Amino acid sequence: xxxxxxxxxxxxxxxxxxxxxxxxxxxxxxxxxxxxxxxxxxxxxxxxxxxxxxxxxxxxxxxxxxxxxxxxxxxxxxxxxxxxxxxxxxxxxxxxxxxxxxxxxxxxxxxxxxxxxxxxxxxxxxxxxxxxxxxxxxxxxxxxxxxxxxxxxxxxxxxxxxxxxxxxxxxxxxxxxxxxxxxxxxxxxxxxxxxxxxxxxxxxxxxxxxxxxxxxxxxxxxxxxxxxxxxxxxxxxxxxxxxxxxxxxxxxxxxxxxxxxxxxxxxxxxxxxxxxxxxxxxxxxxxxxxxxxxx
Numbered sequence: 355x356x357x358x359x360x361x362x363x364x365x366x367x368x369x370x371x372x373x374x375x376x377x378x379x380x381x382x383x384x385x386x387x388x389x390x391x392x393x394x395x396x397x398x399x400x401x402x403x404x405x406x407x408x409x410x411x412x413x414x415x416x417x418x419x420x421x422x423x424x425x426x427x428x429x430x431x432x433x434x435x436x437x438x439x440x441x442x443x444x445x446x447x448x449x450x451x452x453x454x455x456x457x458x459x460x461x462x463x464x465x466x467x468x469x470x471x472x473x474x475x476x477x478x479x480x481x482x483x484x485x486x487x488x489x490x491x492x493x494x495x496x497x498x499x500x501x502x503x504x505x506x507x508x509x510x511x512x513x514x515x516x517x518x519x520x521x522x523x524x525x526x527x528x529x530x531x532x533x534x535x536x537x538x539x540x541x542x543x544x545x546x547x548x549x550x551x552x553x554x555x556x557x558x559x560x561x562x563x564x565x566x567x568x569x570x571x572x573x574x575x576x577x578x579x580x581x582x583x584x585x586x587x588x589x590x591x592x593x594x595x596x597x598x599x600x601x602x603x604x605x606x607x608x609x610x611x612x613x614x615x616x617x618x619x620x621x622x623x624x625x626x627x628x629x630x631x632x633x634x635x636x637x638x639x640x641x642x643x644x645x646x647x648x649x
Contacts, residue, residue, distance in 0.1 A: 408647065410648065411526060413443045413444075415443050415640045419441075420637055421634045422436060422634065423436075423632045423634040425630065425632045431466065432463060435503070436456060438454065441509060446514075451507060452504070454504040455503050492556045497595065507534025509530050509531070514526070514528035527574050532570070540561050540593050541558040544558065571583055571634075582637060590628065592628070593625050594624045594625045599618065602619060
Protein backbone atom coordinates (compact mmCIF):
# COMPACT_ATOMS: atom_id res chain seq x y z
CA UNK A 355 0.00 0.00 0.00
CA UNK A 356 2.83 2.35 0.92
CA UNK A 357 4.58 1.44 -2.33
CA UNK A 358 1.52 2.40 -4.43
CA UNK A 359 1.30 5.74 -2.65
CA UNK A 360 4.97 6.41 -3.41
CA UNK A 361 4.54 5.61 -7.11
CA UNK A 362 1.47 7.83 -7.29
CA UNK A 363 3.36 10.72 -5.66
CA UNK A 364 6.26 10.38 -8.14
CA UNK A 365 3.84 10.41 -11.09
CA UNK A 366 2.29 13.60 -9.81
CA UNK A 367 5.73 15.14 -9.36
CA UNK A 368 6.82 14.33 -12.96
CA UNK A 369 3.50 15.54 -14.32
CA UNK A 370 3.94 18.83 -12.47
CA UNK A 371 7.48 19.25 -13.80
CA UNK A 372 6.34 18.57 -17.39
CA UNK A 373 3.53 21.10 -17.13
CA UNK A 374 5.90 23.69 -15.68
CA UNK A 375 8.48 23.14 -18.45
CA UNK A 376 5.82 23.48 -21.15
CA UNK A 377 4.50 26.69 -19.61
CA UNK A 378 8.03 28.13 -19.39
CA UNK A 379 8.76 27.30 -23.04
CA UNK A 380 5.49 28.90 -24.13
CA UNK A 381 6.28 32.05 -22.17
CA UNK A 382 9.83 32.15 -23.70
CA UNK A 383 8.50 31.84 -27.26
CA UNK A 384 5.78 34.40 -26.59
CA UNK A 385 8.31 36.84 -25.12
CA UNK A 386 10.68 36.42 -28.11
CA UNK A 387 7.85 36.88 -30.62
CA UNK A 388 6.75 40.01 -28.82
CA UNK A 389 10.31 41.35 -28.79
CA UNK A 390 10.76 40.56 -32.49
CA UNK A 391 7.46 42.21 -33.28
CA UNK A 392 8.50 45.26 -31.31
CA UNK A 393 11.85 45.52 -33.18
CA UNK A 394 10.15 45.06 -36.53
CA UNK A 395 7.68 47.87 -35.86
CA UNK A 396 9.74 50.38 -33.89
CA UNK A 397 13.38 49.40 -34.34
CA UNK A 398 15.94 51.59 -36.18
CA UNK A 399 15.92 49.27 -39.25
CA UNK A 400 12.14 49.38 -39.73
CA UNK A 401 11.32 49.94 -43.43
CA UNK A 402 15.02 50.46 -44.19
CA UNK A 403 16.34 49.36 -47.65
CA UNK A 404 18.55 46.27 -47.99
CA UNK A 405 21.52 48.48 -48.94
CA UNK A 406 22.28 52.17 -48.53
CA UNK A 407 24.15 54.42 -50.96
CA UNK A 408 24.24 51.68 -53.61
CA UNK A 409 25.91 52.70 -56.90
CA UNK A 410 23.68 51.81 -59.87
CA UNK A 411 26.34 51.18 -62.50
CA UNK A 412 23.85 50.28 -65.25
CA UNK A 413 20.52 52.05 -64.72
CA UNK A 414 20.01 54.94 -67.15
CA UNK A 415 23.56 54.68 -68.54
CA UNK A 416 25.08 53.78 -71.91
CA UNK A 417 28.07 51.45 -71.86
CA UNK A 418 30.49 51.33 -74.80
CA UNK A 419 32.93 48.45 -74.40
CA UNK A 420 35.62 47.58 -76.99
CA UNK A 421 36.21 43.82 -77.00
CA UNK A 422 38.74 41.20 -78.01
CA UNK A 423 37.45 37.65 -78.62
CA UNK A 424 38.97 34.28 -79.43
CA UNK A 425 37.06 31.23 -80.66
CA UNK A 426 37.39 27.99 -78.68
CA UNK A 427 37.58 24.27 -79.54
CA UNK A 428 38.06 24.91 -83.26
CA UNK A 429 38.79 21.89 -85.42
CA UNK A 430 40.66 23.58 -88.27
CA UNK A 431 41.01 27.35 -87.79
CA UNK A 432 41.03 29.58 -84.73
CA UNK A 433 39.68 33.09 -85.19
CA UNK A 434 40.52 36.27 -83.29
CA UNK A 435 37.83 38.95 -83.40
CA UNK A 436 37.93 42.66 -82.58
CA UNK A 437 34.68 44.44 -81.84
CA UNK A 438 32.56 46.24 -79.26
CA UNK A 439 29.46 45.95 -77.11
CA UNK A 440 26.95 48.78 -76.63
CA UNK A 441 24.39 48.44 -73.82
CA UNK A 442 21.70 50.67 -72.35
CA UNK A 443 20.60 49.93 -68.78
CA UNK A 444 16.82 50.08 -68.50
CA UNK A 445 17.25 49.23 -64.82
CA UNK A 446 20.25 48.09 -62.84
CA UNK A 447 19.29 44.45 -63.52
CA UNK A 448 18.10 44.65 -67.17
CA UNK A 449 19.85 46.04 -70.25
CA UNK A 450 19.41 45.96 -74.03
CA UNK A 451 22.14 46.36 -76.61
CA UNK A 452 24.17 44.88 -79.42
CA UNK A 453 27.52 43.15 -79.76
CA UNK A 454 29.51 43.01 -82.99
CA UNK A 455 32.98 41.96 -84.10
CA UNK A 456 35.14 41.48 -87.18
CA UNK A 457 37.92 39.01 -87.81
CA UNK A 458 41.23 40.47 -86.79
CA UNK A 459 43.37 37.40 -87.46
CA UNK A 460 43.12 33.65 -87.90
CA UNK A 461 45.48 30.71 -87.85
CA UNK A 462 45.30 27.01 -88.59
CA UNK A 463 45.15 24.40 -85.87
CA UNK A 464 47.55 21.49 -85.58
CA UNK A 465 44.89 19.17 -87.02
CA UNK A 466 44.63 21.29 -90.18
CA UNK A 467 48.41 21.24 -90.57
CA UNK A 468 48.51 17.46 -90.19
CA UNK A 469 45.71 16.95 -92.73
CA UNK A 470 47.46 19.21 -95.20
CA UNK A 471 50.77 17.37 -94.81
CA UNK A 472 49.72 13.74 -94.44
CA UNK A 473 46.20 13.01 -95.69
CA UNK A 474 46.14 10.70 -98.78
CA UNK A 475 44.56 12.10 -101.93
CA UNK A 476 42.10 10.42 -104.29
CA UNK A 477 44.12 8.23 -106.66
CA UNK A 478 41.02 7.82 -108.83
CA UNK A 479 41.64 11.31 -110.15
CA UNK A 480 44.27 9.81 -112.47
CA UNK A 481 41.41 8.55 -114.62
CA UNK A 482 40.30 12.18 -115.05
CA UNK A 483 43.84 13.23 -116.09
CA UNK A 484 44.33 14.90 -112.73
CA UNK A 485 47.36 14.12 -110.59
CA UNK A 486 46.56 11.94 -107.56
CA UNK A 487 48.40 14.57 -105.50
CA UNK A 488 46.10 17.36 -106.68
CA UNK A 489 45.26 19.51 -103.70
CA UNK A 490 48.39 18.56 -101.77
CA UNK A 491 49.12 21.47 -99.45
CA UNK A 492 45.84 23.17 -100.40
CA UNK A 493 43.64 22.07 -97.51
CA UNK A 494 44.20 25.18 -95.41
CA UNK A 495 42.95 27.31 -98.30
CA UNK A 496 39.52 25.62 -98.25
CA UNK A 497 38.98 25.71 -94.47
CA UNK A 498 36.05 27.93 -93.47
CA UNK A 499 36.48 30.97 -91.22
CA UNK A 500 34.30 33.51 -89.42
CA UNK A 501 34.36 37.00 -90.95
CA UNK A 502 32.05 38.99 -88.67
CA UNK A 503 29.17 38.79 -86.16
CA UNK A 504 26.39 41.25 -85.30
CA UNK A 505 24.17 40.25 -82.36
CA UNK A 506 21.36 42.32 -80.76
CA UNK A 507 20.78 40.96 -77.26
CA UNK A 508 19.04 41.34 -73.90
CA UNK A 509 21.12 41.18 -70.72
CA UNK A 510 19.86 40.24 -67.24
CA UNK A 511 22.02 40.97 -64.19
CA UNK A 512 20.79 38.80 -61.28
CA UNK A 513 23.87 39.07 -59.02
CA UNK A 514 26.02 41.93 -57.81
CA UNK A 515 28.37 42.58 -54.93
CA UNK A 516 31.92 43.60 -54.01
CA UNK A 517 35.29 42.00 -54.60
CA UNK A 518 38.02 42.52 -52.01
CA UNK A 519 41.69 42.02 -52.85
CA UNK A 520 44.05 41.65 -49.88
CA UNK A 521 41.43 43.50 -47.79
CA UNK A 522 42.69 46.78 -49.22
CA UNK A 523 41.43 47.02 -52.83
CA UNK A 524 37.66 46.84 -53.37
CA UNK A 525 35.65 46.77 -56.60
CA UNK A 526 31.96 46.51 -57.43
CA UNK A 527 31.22 43.37 -59.47
CA UNK A 528 28.20 41.80 -61.11
CA UNK A 529 27.36 38.60 -62.96
CA UNK A 530 25.04 38.56 -65.95
CA UNK A 531 23.46 36.33 -68.59
CA UNK A 532 22.40 37.36 -72.08
CA UNK A 533 20.29 36.08 -74.96
CA UNK A 534 19.95 37.32 -78.52
CA UNK A 535 20.11 36.55 -82.23
CA UNK A 536 21.77 38.08 -85.27
CA UNK A 537 23.88 37.54 -88.37
CA UNK A 538 27.17 35.68 -88.74
CA UNK A 539 29.33 36.13 -91.83
CA UNK A 540 31.64 33.32 -92.90
CA UNK A 541 33.95 32.42 -95.73
CA UNK A 542 33.40 28.84 -96.86
CA UNK A 543 34.54 26.71 -99.75
CA UNK A 544 32.83 27.69 -102.99
CA UNK A 545 30.46 25.17 -104.57
CA UNK A 546 31.97 22.69 -107.00
CA UNK A 547 29.91 20.23 -109.04
CA UNK A 548 32.28 17.41 -110.02
CA UNK A 549 35.32 15.60 -108.73
CA UNK A 550 37.76 17.37 -111.08
CA UNK A 551 36.66 20.93 -110.27
CA UNK A 552 36.57 20.08 -106.56
CA UNK A 553 40.16 18.83 -106.77
CA UNK A 554 41.34 21.99 -108.51
CA UNK A 555 39.19 24.68 -106.87
CA UNK A 556 39.72 25.58 -103.21
CA UNK A 557 38.48 29.15 -103.29
CA UNK A 558 36.34 30.59 -100.50
CA UNK A 559 33.13 32.56 -100.91
CA UNK A 560 31.24 34.78 -98.47
CA UNK A 561 28.08 33.44 -96.80
CA UNK A 562 25.68 34.77 -94.17
CA UNK A 563 23.89 32.82 -91.44
CA UNK A 564 21.10 33.72 -89.01
CA UNK A 565 22.06 32.42 -85.57
CA UNK A 566 21.05 32.72 -81.90
CA UNK A 567 23.52 33.60 -79.20
CA UNK A 568 23.64 33.24 -75.42
CA UNK A 569 26.18 33.18 -72.63
CA UNK A 570 27.29 34.65 -69.32
CA UNK A 571 29.85 37.10 -68.06
CA UNK A 572 31.28 39.15 -65.20
CA UNK A 573 31.91 42.88 -64.90
CA UNK A 574 34.48 44.43 -62.56
CA UNK A 575 33.98 48.17 -62.04
CA UNK A 576 37.36 49.84 -61.62
CA UNK A 577 35.74 53.21 -60.83
CA UNK A 578 32.47 55.05 -61.48
CA UNK A 579 32.84 55.05 -65.30
CA UNK A 580 35.39 52.36 -66.21
CA UNK A 581 34.93 48.58 -66.05
CA UNK A 582 36.64 45.37 -67.07
CA UNK A 583 34.57 42.45 -68.37
CA UNK A 584 35.02 38.73 -69.05
CA UNK A 585 32.45 36.82 -71.09
CA UNK A 586 31.71 33.35 -72.51
CA UNK A 587 29.50 33.23 -75.63
CA UNK A 588 27.93 30.51 -77.79
CA UNK A 589 26.77 31.05 -81.39
CA UNK A 590 25.34 27.84 -82.91
CA UNK A 591 24.79 27.53 -86.66
CA UNK A 592 25.49 25.11 -89.53
CA UNK A 593 28.47 25.64 -91.83
CA UNK A 594 31.09 23.66 -93.76
CA UNK A 595 34.18 24.25 -91.66
CA UNK A 596 36.50 21.82 -93.49
CA UNK A 597 35.24 22.33 -97.03
CA UNK A 598 34.73 18.57 -97.38
CA UNK A 599 32.19 16.63 -99.43
CA UNK A 600 30.64 14.66 -96.58
CA UNK A 601 26.98 14.20 -97.54
CA UNK A 602 24.35 14.90 -100.15
CA UNK A 603 23.47 11.49 -101.68
CA UNK A 604 21.52 8.61 -100.19
CA UNK A 605 22.18 4.88 -100.63
CA UNK A 606 20.16 4.87 -103.87
CA UNK A 607 22.15 7.68 -105.43
CA UNK A 608 19.49 10.35 -104.92
CA UNK A 609 20.56 13.81 -103.73
CA UNK A 610 19.33 14.70 -100.26
CA UNK A 611 20.46 17.09 -97.54
CA UNK A 612 20.36 14.25 -95.01
CA UNK A 613 22.25 11.71 -97.07
CA UNK A 614 25.38 10.20 -95.55
CA UNK A 615 27.19 9.34 -98.77
CA UNK A 616 29.52 11.78 -100.62
CA UNK A 617 28.26 12.79 -104.04
CA UNK A 618 31.40 14.31 -105.55
CA UNK A 619 30.13 17.85 -104.99
CA UNK A 620 30.64 20.55 -102.36
CA UNK A 621 27.41 22.45 -101.66
CA UNK A 622 25.36 23.77 -98.76
CA UNK A 623 24.21 20.17 -98.16
CA UNK A 624 27.66 19.49 -96.67
CA UNK A 625 27.21 21.97 -93.81
CA UNK A 626 27.05 20.56 -90.28
CA UNK A 627 25.68 22.15 -87.10
CA UNK A 628 28.12 23.29 -84.44
CA UNK A 629 27.91 25.14 -81.12
CA UNK A 630 30.59 27.71 -81.89
CA UNK A 631 31.96 29.17 -78.66
CA UNK A 632 34.32 31.99 -77.75
CA UNK A 633 35.67 33.94 -74.83
CA UNK A 634 35.89 37.74 -74.77
CA UNK A 635 37.42 40.47 -72.66
CA UNK A 636 35.98 44.00 -72.51
CA UNK A 637 37.04 47.45 -71.40
CA UNK A 638 33.81 49.33 -70.73
CA UNK A 639 33.21 53.10 -70.64
CA UNK A 640 29.91 54.27 -69.10
CA UNK A 641 28.08 57.54 -69.80
CA UNK A 642 27.18 59.67 -67.95
CA UNK A 643 30.31 59.13 -65.94
CA UNK A 644 28.61 59.43 -62.54
CA UNK A 645 26.19 56.59 -61.68
CA UNK A 646 22.98 57.05 -59.74
CA UNK A 647 23.32 56.42 -56.00
CA UNK A 648 20.44 55.15 -53.88
CA UNK A 649 19.39 56.71 -50.55
